[in-house]
Amino acid sequence: MISLVGVELTRYRARRAIALLLLLAALLAAFIAFKSAWDTRPPSKLEIATAKAAAEHEANRSDIRADMATCLKNPEDYLGTGATQQECRDQLAAASASYLPRQELDLTGTLKGNGLGLAILVIGLIIIAASTFAGSDWASGSIANQLLFESRRSKVWAAKAISVTLASGLAAVVVLGGFWLTMYLVAADRDVPHGSAVVNDIAWHVVRAVVLAMAAGLGAYALTMLFRHSVATLAVLFAYAIGGELVVELLPIDDIGRWSVGNNVFGWLETRLEINGCSSLVPGCTQTHISHLDSGLYLLVLLLVAVAASFLAFRRQDV
Template identity: 45%
Template sequence: MRLLRVELSRFFSRRAVAMLLLAAALLTALVAGTTIWGTRPVDAAEQARAEARVQAITSSPEYKRDLANCQESPEDLFGPGADAADCRRLLAPSTADVVGRVPLALADEVDDSGIAVIVIVTVLMIVAGTTFAGADWASGSMSNQMLFEPRRQRVWWAKAGAALVGTGVAAAVLIAAFWVALYLVADARGIGTGAAVQTDIRWMVARGVSLAALAGFGGYALTMLLRHTVGTLAVLFVYAAGGEALISLLPVERSGQYSPAENVFAWIRDGGRVFDSSIDCPVSSAGCDQTFQLTLLHGGAYLAVLVLLVTVVSAVLFQRRDIP
């Protein structure tokens, strides 16, 4: 535990790590602020302008012509069963359409800004874990540290614990703060949030924090293997970008289940449907579905196996290789 505390202190004292945590905080605040501003209530002046705009549109010759054409054959536009009343109801713009804003709804943000925050924090936690490990190799201080603690596995795992805990705590604070801010704003605006939505958000926060912590740990483990920060980031970029391209070319059905990005989003979203052009659809088949369900369990297992493989190789080679 003493060694873990030392490594945690070293983690948070790294200037580069501190800058990354600050960047994560600022970007999270930016997403929250943009969401809050973009869903602000409509004031009296905006409402009056919107009503005037709606009146101008519905009084225009173009709108009246379109409405008359629709009322002559409403089923051509809106399908079987449509009548003339549907034309006026569906063609006429509302003040909400003109204003272009909708009230803040946390249920909608779960699949929107909530995902964006988790992705932003996760990416920066990967870089933080990578930077934490890479600094010791770049400065040559790793060999000096081994003089005080010659048991290599203890050193490796203490540093790993610091990367895991450090990035996990940072992610927990940022992601939770984002949702608390949105909840307080919604409550101040008189917008209720149901118990089911709150439960979904709690689970999403838990998945986001675990993903960010695992990403920070994985970045650390890969850097301890490659011993170079830039090299690690290059490998991650090639795997993320090149891997997606190669996987899309695999001559197997449902190749999307091996996609890093799809598995990450399956974990964040608690599963989801994935479009895959490799799913064969006969020409004569009507309504063929070229999507498949990628589950939370699959996404979690995929990510866990990747990190486990890197961890085992990194820890074993750290024990056996020379330390400059």
């Protein structure tokens, strides 16, 4: 089995289409890291001076000064019970930071924005790579030749599945790990606060993303071995992504969003996900929390169904 897995890993690595897809994933990660760092670069001296001048000009407006005087005279009447004069200054005095042209780097914001988007993109490319790897054997007819050298179909299927899963996980570790290492170094260089809680959230996000990438690669491989065409697999996934999610949201069933594949993917990747707890056709929607455990179990069941169907079909159907 180990030798077969090694052969399949070599074949996976040798596929030009797969190499290009993984290279694209790395380039996307590099571009998003550069854009995230550039869009949050520290302000220049000129920008800081301009922001201070704008804040001073705003503070000297007659209406602002009148409001400030009224608030300082009686903060509770102006802002509510318990208000203080310092709160008057904080809320009514224009801070120069609010006039800066961009926000400073925030790793938590990056995690919820570009980081989550990158994880989805990388997993999507891994799905295409896994499907291409399995589909090429059927398209070229080489699967029949492979079974001449190893007649035990279960062993051939398993070796391919293990190699795809390992390769998918390694690709995700390199690309996503490289992205977050870059962002962490940028934050450290700029003395941006990044406490243990933020680092912990990022680390667990990367772990969950890698696990999902491995599962997605295995699932795409299983479906392609079942359909025997990578185009069929990608078409089914694309059709669901476009129409399936819409149909699910339109069903007049309470808490239907909980069973959406897309919501469970985001529920697995995000630190915490809140969704509408009912269909768009049902009034009075409430927020529902999808935990990582719930999302993981839901996606695991789908993966096991796909793997079982693919494995049984490959053992019984003619090649």
